[in-house]
Amino acid sequence: MSKVHVTTSVNGDEVEFLADPRETLLDCLRDHVGLTGSKEGCGTGDCGACSVTLDGTLVCSCLVLGVEADGKRVETIEGMADGTVLHPLQRKFIEHAALQCGFCTPGILVAAKKLLETNPNPTEEEVRYWLAGNLCRCTGYDKIIRAVMDAAAELRQEAA
Amino acid sequence: MAKDEFKEFKLVGTRPDRPDGLDKVTGRARYGADISAPGMLWAAVLRSPHAHARIVKIDTSKAEALSGVKAVITRADFPTGLTGEDWNLQENTMAGERALYDGHAVAAVAATSKLRAEEAVRLIEVEYEVLPHVIDVDDAIKPDAPVIREGAADATVPEGMPPNVVRYMEFGRGDVEAGFAEADLVMEKTYKTEATHQGYIEPHACMGQLGADGKGEMWVCTQGQWFIRKMCTAVLGLETAQLRVTPSEIGGGFGGKTTIFMEPLSLALSKKAGGKPVKLVMSRSEVLRATGPTASASMDVKIGMKKDGTITGARAEFRMQGGAFPGSPVDMALYCAFAPYKLKNVEHVGYDVLANRPKCAAYRAPGSPMGAFAVESLLDEMCRELDVDPLDMRLKNAVREGDTASYGPKYGSIGLVETLEATKAHPNLSIPLGPNQGRGIAAGYWFNHNGETSVSMAISEDGTAQVSVGTPDIGGSRASIALMTAETLGIPYEDVRVNVVETGALGVNEPTHGSRATFASGKAAVIAAGHAITEMCKRAANEWGIDPEAVEWVDGAAQPAGDNAGKFPPMSIAEIAGKMGSTGGPISGHHESVPEGVGASFGCHVVDVEVDPETGRTTILRYLVVQDAGRAIHPAYVEGQYQGGAAQGIGWALNEAYIYGDDGRLQNTVFLDYRVPVASDLPMIDTVIVEVPNPGHPYGVRGVGETGITPPLPAIANAIQEATGARLCELPMSPPKVLAAIKAKGG
Numbered sequence: 001m002s003k004v005h006v007t008t009s010v011n012g013d014e015v016e017f018l019a020d021p022r023e024t025l026l027d028c029l030r031d032h033v034g035l036t037g038s039k040e041g042c043g044t045g046d047c048g049a050c051s052v053t054l055d056g057t058l059v060c061s062c063l064v065l066g067v068e069a070d071g072k073r074v075e076t077i078e079g080m081a082d083g084t085v086l087h088p089l090q091r092k093f094i095e096h097a098a099l100q101c102g103f104c105t106p107g108i109l110v111a112a113k114k115l116l117e118t119n120p121n122p123t124e125e126e127v128r129y130w131l132a133g134n135l136c137r138c139t140g141y142d143k144i145i146r147a148v149m150d151a152a153a154e155l156r157q158e159a160a
Numbered sequence: 161m162a163k164d165e166f167k168e169f170k171l172v173g174t175r176p177d178r179p180d181g182l183d184k185v186t187g188r189a190r191y192g193a194d195i196s197a198p199g200m201l202w203a204a205v206l207r208s209p210h211a212h213a214r215i216v217k218i219d220t221s222k223a224e225a226l227s228g229v230k231a232v233i234t235r236a237d238f239p240t241g242l243t244g245e246d247w248n249l250q251e252n253t254m255a256g257e258r259a260l261y262d263g264h265a266v267a268a269v270a271a272t273s274k275l276r277a278e279e280a281v282r283l284i285e286v287e288y289e290v291l292p293h294v295i296d297v298d299d300a301i302k303p304d305a306p307v308i309r310e311g312a313a314d315a316t317v318p319e320g321m322p323p324n325v326v327r328y329m330e331f332g333r334g335d336v337e338a339g340f341a342e343a344d345l346v347m348e349k350t351y352k353t354e355a356t357h358q359g360y361i362e363p364h365a366c367m368g369q370l371g372a373d374g375k376g377e378m379w380v381c382t383q384g385q386w387f388i389r390k391m392c393t394a395v396l397g398l399e400t401a402q403l404r405v406t407p408s409e410i411g412g413g414f415g416g417k418t419t420i421f422m423e424p425l426s427l428a429l430s431k432k433a434g435g436k437p438v439k440l441v442m443s444r445s446e447v448l449r450a451t452g453p454t455a456s457a458s459m460d461v462k463i464g465m466k467k468d469g470t471i472t473g474a475r476a477e478f479r480m481q482g483g484a485f486p487g488s489p490v491d492m493a494l495y496c497a498f499a500p501y502k503l504k505n506v507e508h509v510g511y512d513v514l515a516n517r518p519k520c521a522a523y524r525a526p527g528s529p530m531g532a533f534a535v536e537s538l539l540d541e542m543c544r545e546l547d548v549d550p551l552d553m554r555l556k557n558a559v560r561e562g563d564t565a566s567y568g569p570k571y572g573s574i575g576l577v578e579t580l581e582a583t584k585a586h587p588n589l590s591i592p593l594g595p596n597q598g599r600g601i602a603a604g605y606w607f608n609h610n611g612e613t614s615v616s617m618a619i620s621e622d623g624t625a626q627v628s629v630g631t632p633d634i635g636g637s638r639a640s641i642a643l644m645t646a647e648t649l650g651i652p653y654e655d656v657r658v659n660v661v662e663t664g665a666l667g668v669n670e671p672t673h674g675s676r677a678t679f680a681s682g683k684a685a686v687i688a689a690g691h692a693i694t695e696m697c698k699r700a701a702n703e704w705g706i707d708p709e710a711v712e713w714v715d716g717a718a719q720p721a722g723d724n725a726g727k728f729p730p731m732s733i734a735e736i737a738g739k740m741g742s743t744g745g746p747i748s749g750h751h752e753s754v755p756e757g758v759g760a761s762f763g764c765h766v767v768d769v770e771v772d773p774e775t776g777r778t779t780i781l782r783y784l785v786v787q788d789a790g791r792a793i794h795p796a797y798v799e800g801q802y803q804g805g806a807a808q809g810i811g812w813a814l815n816e817a818y819i820y821g822d823d824g825r826l827q828n829t830v831f832l833d834y835r836v837p838v839a840s841d842l843p844m845i846d847t848v849i850v851e852v853p854n855p856g857h858p859y860g861v862r863g864v865g866e867t868g869i870t871p872p873l874p875a876i877a878n879a880i881q882e883a884t885g886a887r888l889c890e891l892p893m894s895p896p897k898v899l900a901a902i903k904a905k906g907g
Binding site: 001020022023027030031035036037038039040041042043044046047049076077078080081086090091093094095096097099100101102103104105106109124125127128129131132133134135136137138139140141142143144145146 | 175177178180181182183184185186187188189190191193194196273274275358359360361362363409410411412413414441443444634635636794796797799800803804806807808830831832836837838839840841842844845
């Protein structure tokens with residue numbers, strides 16, 4: 001199948017790649033753009049390890065075709081820190097030991113960032129339901145929820 | 161070290177940031193599928209759609225003719241003549257004469273792109289002769305069941321057993337019948353658990369390269385790079401030392417990544433493709449269909465109890481299928497089933513049975529959760545019948561140091577009583593319950609494995625230290641090993657870098673399994689650091705012109721041991737390291753052994769549930785894990801093990817199961833249908849770390865990783881009975897089953 005030229009913005013940088021029309025955005029990010037931070041845990045949109053935002057919308061990049069990213073803005077885990085300064089969510093995940101194997105962590109961080117942009121003061125239940133599409137098999141979610149709540153509190157304090 | 165010799169530590173017991181944290185929150189950490197190499201090919205695997213079928217013919221010509229296809233392999237590309245477990249591994253890697261389960265690999269392709277490889281796989285034509293199959297363990301053990309493999313039984317199986325029984329065991333002590341005669345109440349029940357998958361979020365992935373000279377390299381997500389090396393080379397008939405295996409970061413394992421599945425395929429494809437590296441990444445459905453789920457079990461338990469709760473006799477007969485190969489953990493299930501209890505009369509019988517399912521792999525405390533489901537459920541029912549408090553009953557019968565375990569050996573220092581007492585004292589137990597709510601309690605046990613362990617550490621020129629370990633870091637073991645090494649050397653935690661190294665860098669290491677990494681690699685690192693300290697004291701002594709025996713190591717520096725030794729200011733590790741080139745050369749320490757002194761870990765869980773009487777849905781309201789850690793080196797990651805184990809056990813109890821159709825095909829091959837607990841299914845999971853130090857470890861460590869998955873299965877069943885009056889003896893306790901049980905008792 002002949003490839004399609006795709007021009008997109010990834011974490012603020014203009015990026016071009018050739019995509020087979022059958023390839024997912026996740027495949028394109030990992031294999032053509034060289035950003036392997038987004039993970040494939042299922043390929044069916046059930047685990048959330050591939051979470052990115054596309055024009056600001058939280059998506060499973062395994063359910064989006066690479067060609068669909070043409071002319072759009074993609075944000076991935078690799079763009080989350082501001083240079084050497086971690087996003088408060090990233091910092092709180094380390095502080096709270098909210099990761100064990102770390103494989104689901106990029107997707108959870110991307111999803112949690114979108115949550116806090118949408119709802120800066122979520123309840124525990126709201127965090128749990130927002131992250132219900134991000135599977136973690138190691139932690140039982142306890143420390144993840146605490147890290148997200150703590151980051152939310154810190155971000156609110158910064159904003160105040 | 162005796163218990164009372166434990167002193168306060170500077171670093172052990174603190175909660176610093178893990179050394180690999182930054183890589184893992186920024187997406188930089190490299191897992192199995194995250195690496196590529198020049199000239200790399202992609203592989204795809206053709207799998208059997210049948211549960212049991214003779215492979216009549218495989219035609220690969222169309223696949224081979226496709227542009228970009230560089231190699232196609234079938235079983236014909238593997239060496240012949242293997243025996244025992246090597247043959248099992250080879251047969252599981254690639255089907256021979258018959259496909260033995262839905263998802264069994266039949267052929268594999270390497271091509272210039274992933275899509276091209278997948279296209280080529282679809283062009284391979286296989287002619288199958290479908291054979292009768294068997295899935296359920298109770299069906300598989302019938303005398304007239306379809307035979308999975310003639311001659312698979314080992315010497316333990318007596319004459320005349322059904323054909324799919326491949327291992328048989330019986331052991332015990334005392335006289336169980338006399339024990340039952342002594343009892344005021346004897347109860348006997350049958351329990352069943354379905355197979356579940358470890359469910360690590362990272363699918364298996366590797367990149368293998370093998371030349372015609374028999375030299376190879378592999379990058380792979382695994383719990384044990386030496387196991388990968390040993391198994392791949394056995395399956396492919398290679399010399400072990402010629403394969404160099406580098407472990408990637410690992411996205412969860414839980415036992416499922418202690419063996420091989422598709423790794424030899426990448427090497428065989430690479431060799432056939434002229435030595436080009438071949439990347440092979442499983443899809444989720446391949447993971448569920450063809451990698452190690454745990455066994456399914458059918459279990460009879462009979463227990464006798466006196467009115468005061470004393471257990472007088474106990475008998476367990478467990479039947480487990482672990483797929484189309486020997487190796488279900490029925491032995492471990494029996495060892496653990498009665499392990500918390502002091503028993504005079506106990507009898508165990510076990511059957512390892514073949515069925516047309518994937519070859520089971522270890523899953524967190526393999527076997528123990530099933531046995532606990534049966535035994536702890538029955539004990540709970542007996543406590544209700546006799547009106548005995550379930551915690552008091554467990555305390556009354558609890559094993560203590562010096563007692564003989566139900567499975568034979570004498571216990572060393574253990575912390576079951578302390579664990580049960582801490583449970584009893586926890587505020588969760590006095591929270592009042594509402595209608596349709598129930599509280600369940602259960603205990604659990606797992607061993608602590610030692611295993612071959614080799615660790616090297618070296619002092620750098622600036623006095624910082626590097627430690628090379630062979631146990632991949634799945635849940636924070638770099639942090640715990642760095643803490644223990646820094647504590648021993650008397651230097652800051654940040655001054656120690658722990659590297660998980662490839663097979664070329666150390667002697668043989670067993671995987672991170674058996675709750676052993678912090679125990680075994682940790683103990684070896686502490687001993688290795690001790691060797692470096694001895695050498696550094698010697699260097700200082702030489703400079704001071706005194707006897708090395710007269711130098712002691714305090715707070716990261718050598719100093720004369722008392723005034724008689726001489727008067728010299730302390731010489732710091734940085735000072736000694738800075739001039740090591742002129743004082744005798746590199747300073748390092750090494751230790752290798754099968755470390756003695758393992759410390760087993762008991763746990764007790766308390767769960768509060770609410771069951772919706774209209775739908776049968778169970779909600780976990782509250783969850784408490786109490787477990788003996790010996791000594792928690794990094795308490796946050798110990799809590800993490802407790803919470804993660806509990807969550808997996810909750811999934812097993814309520815949702816997770818392998819669902820097969822009548823055709824023997826697995827029906828739930830994606831996460832939507834194989835539903836593991838999500839964040840909104842669970843509450844916060846409370847933890848209490850009990851610390852009864854293990855005298856066999858320099859810092860008192862016990863293995864903590866596995867016990868936590870064991871009690872949830874029975875604890876939840878016990879809570880559901882309290883909430884509904886209905887007793888569930890089969891897993892999963894999904895809403896339809898709970899509803900049916902409520903209706904059956906007329907509720």
